Amino acid sequence: MARLDWYIRANLRPRHFQLLVALDELRHVGRVADYLNITQPAVSKSLSELERGLEVRLFERDPKGLIPTAFGECLIRFSRSVLRELNTTRDELRHLKAGTTGSIRIGMLPVAAPALVPRSVILLKEEAPATTVVLVEGNSDSLLPMLQEGKLDIIVGTLPSAPRHTGLELQPLHPGEAIVAVCGTRNPLAGREKITVQDLAGYPLIIPPPDAIFREHVDAIMDYFDMPLPAGAIESGSMTASNTFIRDANAISFYSQHLAQHYSRVSGISILPLKMPPAIVTAPIGVVWPKHVEMPASTRLLIEKLAEVIDSVFDTGVEGQGL
Structure with a gap:
């Protein structure tokens, strides 16, 4: 344990942290060498020196590439933290120099x-x-x-x-906040005093992509209304693109309330008077x-x-x- 403590304090350098992060991201000695602008033997030598000094195996060699061990993952997390702090310090110094x-x-x-x-x-x-x-x-x-x-x-x-x-x-x-249904101001549904979910049928639907945090709320609304996902639905993670589809293709979507109100003021969006499930909020x-x-x-x-x-x-x- 005393040797490990000594080695970490006396021998680890920023170049080691850069190497470990690059190995984790690229998983291939050749690609890491190109990225760091050094030779492949230099990459292998540095990694071997680290493993000997720490007396642990940091990566397993696999036909598909390098796989971090538990020891490697621990040191990679530490390396990312150190590099992040170095970047922050660098930026602060630059701003101090610039006044x-x-x-x-x-x-x-x-x-x-x-x-x-x-x-x-x-x-x-x-x-x-x-x-x-x-x-x-x-x-x-x-x-x-x-x-x-x-x-x-x-x-x-x-x-x-x-x-x-x-x-x-x-x-x-x-x-x-609450979630509302929206359409374009030229949509036939815009301006109506009351609509039901059946009125939405036949219009294109814009929904967030599956990995978006907001998607689970849209899915909950569609489940509540027993709305099947229509064939040809557009998954959009871009508000700019979604607004264009809503305005120009008579599409329907679901927005958080303040976004709907914002875009109704600036981007040709209309909030539909569809009664939404009150328990579903963002x-x-x-x-x-x-x-x-x-x-x-x-x-x-x-x-x-x-x-x-x-x-x-x-x-x-x-x-x-x-x-």
């Missing part, structure tokens, strides 16, 4: 992109105008890996379910960040601003659900 006060890289899920994050950033910039803000919009499958790799500081939006938040801290800011809205990571002051300030504006963005009422 700015900090930076924050924000991943935005679709529910947070139109209003919640922009309004919060406006307040943040009023208090800390020199803070650099980077915004990245995507779904959970694209943003969570970026968060875990240190490419994002936080994600704002619908909180992931238990299987997805391993290694993450979650801070709920809102309990969730998952809580909040912030996600990696565990055991020191949160910069700029990130803490943003979370304060998110908490300030969220109630004005998300309406907990059921307007638009029908009577």
Whole structure:
């Protein structure tokens, strides 16, 4: 144990962490060599030196590639954490040299992109105008890996379910909101005072992809109404594309209430007066960040601003659900 402690403290270097992460992601010595711009023998030598020094096997050699052992997975997690902290320190030093006060890289899920994050950033910039803000919009499958790799500081939006938040801290800011049916303003259903689920039959349907957090709520609504998934349904993880289909192809979809209200003001979307099951609401809205990571002051300030504006963005009422 004393030798292991000595080896970790005295011999592990950033190049080792980069090597381990690359081996985990690429699983092939040749591809790792190309990625790190070193020779294949150098990759094999460095890995062998690590395994001898730690006195454990980090990867199993398999015909399909390299497979991390339990020891390897442990060290890979540590390597990612160290590299993330190094990236954060590098960015802070750059901003200090440039005379700015900090930076924050924000991943935005679709529910947070139109209003919640922009309004919060406006307040943040009023208090800390020199803070650099980077915004990245995507779904959970694209943003969570970026968060875990240190490419994002936080994600704002619908909180992931238990299987997805391993290694993450979650801070709920809102309990969730109602879901409404929407169509385009030129759709024959738009403007009607009352509709039933049978009125939706025959119109194209836009639904989230299976890996989207919002998809489980749409599935619950369709089960409640006993709506079969129509042949040719379009699965869209893009709000921009979904809005276009709804406007231009007379499609129907289900949106969280505040998104529907937002796009009804700016994008030719109409909320349908379909009475929805009141028990089905979106998952809580909040912030996600990696565990055991020191949160910069700029990130803490943003979370304060998110908490300030969220109630004005998300309406907990059921307007638009029908009577």
